[in-house]
Each structure stands twice: as structure tokens, then as C-alpha cells.
Amino acid sequence: MSEIAVQTSGLTKKFGDFVAVDQVSIDVKRGEIFGFLGANGAGKTTMIRMLCGLLKPTSGEGKVTGLDLYAESERIKQKIGYMSQKFSLYNDLTLSENIDFYGGIYGLNPTDIEFKKNQLLADLQLTPWRDKLTGTLPPGFKQGLALGTAMLHDPSIVFLDEPTSGVDPSSRRAFWDVIYQTASRGITVFVTTHFMDEAEYCHRISIMSTGKIIALDRPDNLREKYKLPTIQSVFVHLMRQASTH
Numbered sequence: 001m002s003e004i005a006v007q008t009s010g011l012t013k014k015f016g017d018f019v020a021v022d023q024v025s026i027d028v029k030r031g032e033i034f035g036f037l038g039a040n041g042a043g044k045t046t047m048i049r050m051l052c053g054l055l056k057p058t059s060g061e062g063k064v065t066g067l068d069l070y071a072e073s074e075r076i077k078q079k080i081g082y083m084s085q086k087f088s089l090y091n092d093l094t095l096s097e098n099i100d101f102y103g104g105i106y107g108l109n110p111t112d113i114e115f116k117k118n119q120l121l122a123d124l125q126l127t128p129w130r131d132k133l134t135g136t137l138p139p140g141f142k143q144g145l146a147l148g149t150a151m152l153h154d155p156s157i158v159f160l161d162e163p164t165s166g167v168d169p170s171s172r173r174a175f176w177d178v179i180y181q182t183a184s185r186g187i188t189v190f191v192t193t194h195f196m197d198e199a200e201y202c203h204r205i206s207i208m209s210t211g212k213i214i215a216l217d218r219p220d221n222l223r224e225k226y227k228l229p230t231i232q233s234v235f236v237h238l239m240r241q242a243s244t245h
């Protein structure tokens with residue numbers, strides 16, 4: 001299996017004349033937790049949609065699990081899991097029904113779905129909730145289930161677009177435990193967040209501003225480089241710098 005999960009070179013997306021993602025070059029390793037930070041409108045979701053094979057780049061190169069973004073987007077979709085920013089599970093379906101629904105979308109047969117469902121619910125200690133409506137779950141549990149559901153087809157990489165927005169701090173911690181377990185199984189986690197404490201948990205982070213990557217390194221290296229105590233303060237510093245250029 002390739003040790004590089006994501007590789008892009010000069011990847012660019014324009015909407016008309018507007019450049020949403022501007023010449024982005026990144027490498028993400030297998031099993032890495034890669035934090036993708038940036039202010040609102042920086043281009044994070046657009047980048048993720050290109051990497052998931054959902055949006056065709058305007059120019060530049062890119063591979064996900066060794067597959068080309070232009071020529072092999074359909075194969076990419078089978079290899080990745082995606083938790084979108086706006087939407088995850090249906091609130092008015094039961095937990096069991098949501099898993100059946102997504103398992104079907106991922107092309108699993110009913111026997112496999114049943115097996116995975118039992119395993120997933122047990123792992124998340126949600127077995128007693130199996131036939132309850134998903135909307136009644138506390139947000140942290142719902143997002144944990146959404147992540148598990150996005151991995152029913154055993155993808156080698158998952159893209160999580162603000163998975164913890166609207167989730168309380170202790171549930172966010174629990175959700176990050178699931179992210180760590182996922183990465184320790186060799187699955188790459190590509191995650192966007194506006195929470196700077198979560199950025200500290202990532203192996204590496206990139207910081208994006210108006211479509212460009214303006215910093216990319218391990219959190220400790222970034223703190224050291226800018227001589228600032230937290231990623232929060234590094235982020236604020238870089239955003240101020242970017243707005244004055």
C-alpha cells in the first residue's frame with residue numbers, strides 16, 4: 001500500500017474568475033492526522049471536495065491513495081470516507097436505518113451491513129440505542145456514529161469537514177479518541193476544524209488563507225517557529241499578517 005495518502009501539486013479551483021483554492025501543494029502520509037485549518041471561506045471545503053473526487057480541479061495535479069483526481073475520481077470515491085460539513089446522518093431514521101442506508105450506498109451486501117452494524121454499535125457502546133431515532137443522540141455520539149458510518153466500506157482515508165462544530169467540549173474529546181483509534185489502524189484522517197485545541201492534537205496542520213497554504217508543519221514546530229505558546233496564537237498571528245498583505 002502506498003505510504004502517501006494525499007499528494008497535490010499546484011492544485012487550483014476557480015469559480016469563474018474567483019480563485020477558491022490557489023496552487024495548493026501538500027503531501028499527507030498514511031495513518032497521519034492532518035489538520036486543515038483556515039478562516040471561513042479560506043477554501044477548505046472546496047479542497048476536500050476535489051480530493052474526494054466530487055469536484056473537478058481547474059488546474060494542478062493531485063492523487064488520493066495513488067489514484068488520479070482527474071482520471072480516477074470514481075475509484076477514489078470507493079477508497080475514501082467523507083463526512084461533509086453540512087450533513088451527516090438522517091435525524092428521522094433510527095441508528096440501524098442510517099447504517100443500512102449508508103451501507104447500501106457504499107455497495108455492501110445486507111449480510112456485511114448487519115455484521116458491520118453490530119460491530120460499530122458495540123464499539124461505540126450504542127447497541128441499546130439501535131432502534132432509537134438518530135436525532136435523539138447527544139451530538140458527540142451522533143458524530144462518532146457518523147464517522148463510523150463513513151467508514152463502513154473500510155476506506156483507507158477519511159475526510160472530515162468540521163466534524164465537531166456544534167459539539168460540546170467533553171464530547172469533542174471523546175470524538176478525538178475515535179480519530180486517534182482510526183489513525184492508529186493506519187487510516188489517514190484529513191480533518192478541518194475551527195477549534196484550535198483540536199489543531200494541537202493533529203500530527204501536522206496546514207493553515208489556509210484566501211485559497212493559499214500559508215503554513216504547514218507539526219504543531220510544536222509552528223509554535224517554536226513563531227515563538228508563540230499555542231496554535232491559537234500562531235493562527236491569529238498568521239491571519240493578521242495575511243490581512244495586511
Ligand SMILES: Nc1ncnc2c1ncn2[C@@H]1O[C@H](COP(=O)(O)OP(=O)(O)OP(=O)(O)O)[C@@H](O)[C@H]1O
Pocket residue numbers: 015018020038039040041042043044045046047085
Ligand atoms: N460552487 C461555488 N461557486 C462559487 N463560489 C464558491 C462555490 N463554492 C465555494 N465558493 C466560494 O469559495 C470560497 C471558499 O469556500 P469554501 O467553502 O471552500 O471555504 P471554507 O474554508 O470551507 O469555509 P468555512 O470555514 O466557512 O466552511 C468562498 O468564498 C465560497 O463562497
Ligand SMILES: [Mg+2]
Pocket residue numbers: 044045046085161
Ligand atoms: Mg467549509
